[in-house]
Amino acid sequence: MRKGDATRARIIEAAARQAAIRGLAAVSLNDVAEDVGLSKSGLFKHFTSKDDMHIAVVEAVLDRFRDFVRTPAQALPPGRPRLEAIFDNWLRWGENEWADSGCPVNQLSIEFDDQPGPVRDLLRARLGTFRDAVLAEFQALRDPPLAKAEAQAAYFQMKSFIFGHSDARRMMGDTDAARTARAAFQALLDRTAKAAA
Amino acid sequence: MRKGDATRARIIEAAARQAAIRGLAAVSLNDVAEDVGLSKSGLFKHFTSKDDMHIAVVEAVLDRFRDFVRTPAQALPPGRPRLEAIFDNWLRWGENEWADSGCPVNQLSIEFDDQPGPVRDLLRARLGTFRDAVLAEFQALRDPPLAKAEAQAAYFQMKSFIFGHSDARRMMGDTDAARTARAAFQALLDRTAKAAA
DNA sequence: GACGAAAGTGACCGATCGTGCTCTTTCGCT
DNA sequence: AGCGAAAGAGCACGATCGGTCACTTTCGTC
Numbered sequence: 001m002r003k004g005d006a007t008r009a010r011i012i013e014a015a016a017r018q019a020a021i022r023g024l025a026a027v028s029l030n031d032v033a034e035d036v037g038l039s040k041s042g043l044f045k046h047f048t049s050k051d052d053m054h055i056a057v058v059e060a061v062l063d064r065f066r067d068f069v070r071t072p073a074q075a076l077p078p079g080r081p082r083l084e085a086i087f088d089n090w091l092r093w094g095e096n097e098w099a100d101s102g103c104p105v106n107q108l109s110i111e112f113d114d115q116p117g118p119v120r121d122l123l124r125a126r127l128g129t130f131r132d133a134v135l136a137e138f139q140a141l142r143d144p145p146l147a148k149a150e151a152q153a154a155y156f157q158m159k160s161f162i163f164g165h166s167d168a169r170r171m172m173g174d175t176d177a178a179r180t181a182r183a184a185f186q187a188l189l190d191r192t193a194k195a196a197a
Numbered sequence: 198m199r200k201g202d203a204t205r206a207r208i209i210e211a212a213a214r215q216a217a218i219r220g221l222a223a224v225s226l227n228d229v230a231e232d233v234g235l236s237k238s239g240l241f242k243h244f245t246s247k248d249d250m251h252i253a254v255v256e257a258v259l260d261r262f263r264d265f266v267r268t269p270a271q272a273l274p275p276g277r278p279r280l281e282a283i284f285d286n287w288l289r290w291g292e293n294e295w296a297d298s299g300c301p302v303n304q305l306s307i308e309f310d311d312q313p314g315p316v317r318d319l320l321r322a323r324l325g326t327f328r329d330a331v332l333a334e335f336q337a338l339r340d341p342p343l344a345k346a347e348a349q350a351a352y353f354q355m356k357s358f359i360f361g362h363s364d365a366r367r368m369m370g371d372t373d374a375a376r377t378a379r380a381a382f383q384a385l386l387d388r389t390a391k392a393a394a
Numbered sequence: 395g396a397c398g399a400a401a402g403t404g405a406c407c408g409a410t411c412g413t414g415c416t417c418t419t420t421c422g423c424t
Numbered sequence: 425a426g427c428g429a430a431a432g433a434g435c436a437c438g439a440t441c442g443g444t445c446a447c448t449t450t451c452g453t454c
Contacts, residue, residue, distance in 0.1 A: 002451090003450085003451065028440080030441080041445090044443070
């Protein structure tokens with residue numbers, strides 16, 4: 001079943017692109033089918049329902065997010081090098097890989113944060129393990145390691161800057177947003193690394 | 198035409214509540230009509246089309262945002278008092294006035310930031326004047342006033358913390374998010390107020 | 395090259411979408 | 425009290441929604 005897998009991947013790709021722009025709920029099967037050059041009924045050979053396709057899309061986006069943002073950073077030394085890589089990867093992931101929509105993880109988070117269900121559960125679980133991994137890197141910024149509360153405060157600001165960048169860049173059209181975000185994050189690292197225990 | 202205005206306001210209110218949770222595009226006229234106790238065709242005595250209702254909803258949300266977040270702060274002295282009030286109002290506006298959806302301005306921003314059209318234009322314009330007003334308060338933090346670039350960097354972080362709070366509170370279920378956000382913002386004010394010129 | 399399974403098509407279903415139409419009820423004013 | 429206009433109901437429309445089914449084409453394997 002080689003052919004089927006490739007088609008399934010193309011469907012997910014098309015759906016994810018559209019979802020990142022208009023929101024997952026606004027993606028119709030007709031649009032996806034036309035985009036990928038398939039009949040609408042052909043989609044049902046790869047997914048049992050629209051909801052089934054939805055969670056497949058979210059899972060695929062989260063997988064690619066991990067592969068692009070977090071995994072490459074694991075090759076670097078713990079602490080600051082990894083944190084800098086993760087932050088920079090995240091900005092580039094939004095600006096380059098999703099050039100006409102921005103980071104789909106942010107979009108999906110805001111779309112589903114008030115809607116209970118499998119999509120939100122999936123997002124919450126996967127983003128939770130991501131957060132825990134980043135928290136560990138923040139703790140490794142100092143020796144002895146940072147208190148957990150301090151790491152959490154730092155992670156809060158890190159993730160905030162990611163959202164802020166997306167808003168400044170895409171909503172307000174600030175082409176300098178990436179530079180501003182990087183500067184804010186570097187200052188955060190400086191502060192966190194040398195703060196009094 | 199007193200009665201009509203009241204009904205129109207109730208329609209907008211219901212539509213805004215739903216839009217804050219599911220997104221504006223996912224709000225159907227049927228749902229709104231049922232919610233407000235009206236027939237679907239009755240809606241068209243107050244709006245010429247669904248798009249017309251959309252911009253009315255966005256305008257109303259932005260008006261209430263201004264009235265709740267920015268206007269009360271104008272009674273305080275410029276600079277830090279106003280900034281603290283604006284930030285605190287913003288957090289409370291999201292947590293209290295929109296208890297089961299979070300701040301609708303954030304939601305609308307992310308939903309429409311990649312979709313050109315009148316809604317995005319309206320958001321961009323109104324949020325732009327809000328930003329300019331807050332920038333002036335940041336500049337008033339010091340005498341002589343802050344350089345514009347520094348004020349912009351500070352505003353970027355302020356708005357970032359608002360987004361971060363929404364994500365932590367609603368997506369990740371962190372009930373302590375408001376405290377974390379306030380602490381981060383206070384530290385930002387401290388830094389900005391005393392940084393070297 | 396044949397054959398079974400996987401992949402994909404086209405027609406169709408009931409429900410719901412936004413919107414126009416005509417008609418009735420209700421309000422605001424003199 | 426009466427009258428014109430505003431507010432709203434009811435119905436119907438074409439389009440589109442997610443989804444099913446019977447059928448055909450294509451693929452992977454022996």
